[in-house]
Amino acid sequence: MSGPGWLPDSFAGIMVAVSTYCSARLLLARHMRRRINVDINIAHVSMGVAMAGMLVPALTTLPTGLWEAVFVGLAAWFGWQSTVFVARHVGEGPPGDLHHVSHYLTHLVMSCAMLYMYFAASPASATNGGGMAMGAAGGTADYVGLPLFFLAVLSVSAVWHVDRLSVLSRQPVLVGGGGPGAEPGHVPSATLAAGRGSQPFLAPRAEMLCHIAMCITMGYMLVLML
């Protein structure tokens, strides 16, 4: 990793924190009977742990081949979900439904970006099977349009989430959703976040922050590979 050493260390620290938090969400949501996007949280945990290992080889947990299999699986899952969603909803639901496709497509792109980084990065050493050295992509130098595409999608997603976060911050968060006593004109964001479900969402703002952090860190790593 080139550049000042504290930079990848900082990003790795953020990724460890995000992974830990998303793992806790997966456990707490069940315990507290709150809604979360299970697939997204699993993806965030996997990507966070994997990126921490790519940024700081000492944090490597699984062999590269295994990580590649994980992200092929995640890409297939989000690709399948996108296809199913489009087949079921396009032309039927309200316009807002189209945004739900971005929910899957963004994470499909993130999974593909992870795969690209594993394919593009060169092994740090022959003895360290899992350690990856980030840097200019040697064998993939002619495919640099891909990281630029990934970077664009991640940047748009991060910016859009910050915008949504600023909107959400103006709404009062009600743990139990909007009941008869709810103030008119105020839509409880917890209920909003839960969509059509009856259970309120678990810490929606924190989850959006995790997504933003994930996009920025992945963008940083992709920039190193341009």
Place this chain on the structure above:
Amino acid sequence: MTDVAVAVSAVRSPAVGARRGSRDVRRVLQLLLATAWLVDGLLQFQPFMFTRAFGTQMLAGTAQGNPSAIAHSITWGDLVVGHHSVVADSLFAGLQLLIAFGIAWRPALKAALALSMAWSVVVWWFGEGLGGLFSGTANPVSGAPGAVLLYAVLAVVLWPADRAGTNPRFVAARAVGTSVARGVWVVLWALLAWFAVLGVNRSPQRLNQLVRQMATGQPRWLAGLDDHVAGALAQRGLGVSVALAAALGVVAVGVFLPPALARATTALALVLGAAIWVLGENFGGIFTGTGTDPSSGPLLVLIAAAYWPSQRSASAELDRQSVAA
């Protein structure tokens, strides 16, 4: 966690959405501007930017050809950056990320746009050598009058204010009024047209040289494209430059034309911005590992989008014409 964000979007009623339609277009453009700043900030994390060469060679190189006083100030500033490269580049990256997230975070929008204007001027001076305006090397194909200056233009025309009692023809007119917005457009595109045929840009081999220089360090497919384009431009620099200047001139006056024609000239501006970005700027040199931003092409496209004549104003124009008839 897009599902949560999606739910926030979906809660707006259709009536509110319709009433806020034109405002939403401006917000979309603001978010695209924020995205551009975010990409700039991330590009600032490239390893080369943390080296002494970034300040002492890359930035200081922009001083060449400028008047003595300006050149000295650029050299001085860039030497300071070069000697404190890690701290300086970390600050640059942090500031650009701050601007990006400030524009996206609605309560901080005005402060972030104001900061982006100030920062654009600083970078235009010390990082782009005033876009080559005073060195005689400015050419719209290679990014004149300086990509970062276009960020300041966008901050002005996308400022979150509405002039009372106006029926803006396009998004850019909402904050500053139609007259000022038209003035900004004409000055920008007329300057580009002038630069296209200025001094050395009229020479038969100028465009050929510009494109060939860009090929250095690019991936094979892009270098191959440059080779083809440079070959096509060989000894045809004057004719192509005049044609480009004419097209840019048409774009400049297009803002005064009726909506249908204005739409055509704005579409031409979009095409020119995209063509300049790909063929002339090679995506801002991002693939070379030393690109600090995507250059002027995408920003010209964004500016053109802010001047796209709206349907509402078009129907108002038709009403006005029928009343006059």
